[in-house]
Amino acid sequence: MKDIGPVVKEDSYIGIAASSEGLYKDRGSRFLAYAYPVSSEREVKPLVDALKAEHHGARHHCYAYRIGADGALSRSSDDGEPSGTAGRPILGAIDSAGLSDVLVVVVRYFGGILLGVPGLIQAYREAAADALAKAVTVGKLATRPFELEFSYEEMNQVQKVLKSTRDIGTVSQVFDMQCRMQVNVRLSEAENFIDRINRLNDERGTRIQCRPL
Numbered sequence: 001m002k003d004i005g006p007v008v009k010e011d012s013y014i015g016i017a018a019s020s021e022g023l024y025k026d027r028g029s030r031f032l033a034y035a036y037p038v039s040s041e042r043e044v045k046p047l048v049d050a051l052k053a054e055h056h057g058a059r060h061h062c063y064a065y066r067i068g069a070d071g072a073l074s075r076s077s078d079d080g081e082p083s084g085t086a087g088r089p090i091l092g093a094i095d096s097a098g099l100s101d102v103l104v105v106v107v108r109y110f111g112g113i114l115l116g117v118p119g120l121i122q123a124y125r126e127a128a129a130d131a132l133a134k135a136v137t138v139g140k141l142a143t144r145p146f147e148l149e150f151s152y153e154e155m156n157q158v159q160k161v162l163k164s165t166r167d168i169g170t171v172s173q174v175f176d177m178q179c180r181m182q183v184n185v186r187l188s189e190a191e192n193f194i195d196r197i198n199r200l201n202d203e204r205g206t207r208i209q210c211r212p213l
Helices: 041-054 086-094 116-133 152-165 188-205
Strands: 013-017 022-028 029-039 059-065 073-077 103-110 137-141 143-151 170-173 177-186 209-212
Touching: 013 029, 022 086, 022 116, 029 041, 029 116, 041 059, 041 103, 059 086, 073 086, 086 103, 086 116, 103 116, 143 152, 143 188, 152 177, 152 188, 177 188, 188 209
Parallel strands: none
Antiparallel strands: 013 137, 022 029, 029 103, 059 073, 059 103, 143 177, 143 209, 170 177
């Protein structure tokens, strides 16, 4: 991987663009690693369950993920391996790569020889690192969601604010006599965005409601 920095730098961070795979072998055991881009915990279980179904003959399906612009949401699972020998090393590989919004699952096929705690830690870490090293990285923006509510007559004023806001993304919109929009605002622009709406209401007498979600 190239250009890997800290998980959050100002209001941007690094994720992966698509799934990738890795492999580590030690004394007959095979550790198959699968890295996936994810943006919520809801995506994790279906991906893990699919690998369990595909590799039903494997002894362990261990995983870890880190989610969010600040990487605050994380979890790891040893799935029957000795505590701390699988999930944490996988999470450590994610952190060493400086990534977030990433799930890594490592499937172990036992080779008949016990690897011991140090061997397991190395195997799970190296398998995860191999999958992440093969991933294509992508820059992601840290954003804050807002809901706007305004009358149809105020549409032009709202559009002007939106066009003057850098890197704003529209999630949903309903245009009627009373309009609603949900937008994602770049984190560094969030306070300015609120100020623009408030100033517009003060100066033009509009009644645009802006609610953080």
